[in-house]
Amino acid sequence: MFIRNTWYYAAPARELKAGGMLSKVLLGEPVVFARDADGTPFAMRDLCPHRGVPLSFGRVCPKGEVMDGAALPTAQIECPYHGWRFGPDGRCAAIPSLVEGQEMDVGKIRVRRYPVREIQGALWVWMSDEPVDRPVLDDGAEPDHEPPVMPEVGDRAPALIERQIFDCHTDHAVIGLMDPAHGPYVHKSVFWRSAKSMHAKQKEFGPSEMGFTMLPHPPSKNSKFYKILGGDLTTAIAFRLPGIRTEHITVGDKGHVVGLTAVTPIDENTTEVTQSFYWTLPWLGMLKPMLKPFARRFLGQDRDMVNLQKEGLKHDPRLMLINDADMQAKWYFRLKKAWEDSGQSRAAFENPVKPATLRWRS
Ligand code: FES
């Protein structure tokens, strides 16, 4: 149903405070994120293996806290029901109800841990295809690749984040994102473009890591956002699995703006779309009060359309993808298929996208 054995965007890193927890359902699985005293994030299944209480209702016992006469070597999450504690690796570290003579190897009790990365102000989580609640869990395979890194912005966090929930399967959110033909209709606000300014376009595409890239080109002249940036602009738009779109705008020799759109399935019918903007242009910060509502409105227009689409999809119609405007959607499905095939056969992933020129009006 969802691509596995890859990284999903989980949340803006600032939402996970030191010593705090953040609970989320991702791909239908309850996950709790926590932070160690030294700032390192970790994550595990948000479900106590004893009697199923969400661990996120407990507390984080910080590294160094003295428990039973000893300082904790790492942070631990304490279940609110009977106080069982779990380390960042998901192993049970303590069962307080045990008395002398009731020795048991508590470390054999495991909660599924989820590898986490914190990069450029974003938390990414590795969603494997391993079962999450076998009686005995092993450590799970380590990730075989890393989450994407936004180009040219160093380790700065996003200057602007806008997030919305779409009531649809993640596939509809993803293909809506890469659909070049809806702009003049869905985003026809004064801030963007109008159907009147439609014209034929031709763009070069090529395969790139886990996806494809619309090769660097001067951006469309009928977009007001690009006008604000001024100067001579080049933009490169990359898509990669599972649902990550990156737009890298180079503003002459003045700097860079990078937009990251991450599509994360919450469950089969709910998708979280998070739009983050990074920039190296200090003056753009002054426009933030204006950009924020713009980003909200823009993303909201996409959300309203997929929510409307849901009304039609209730009747389970057959849908179509046409040339060339829907080619990127076709590539997305091919990429997914190739990813799943490589997972089953344990073979290397082979990118099915070939260099191509696509033409459409928008
Ligand atoms: S349910 Fe968590 S310790 Fe009992």
Ligand SMILES: [Fe+2]
């Ligand atoms: Fe859109």
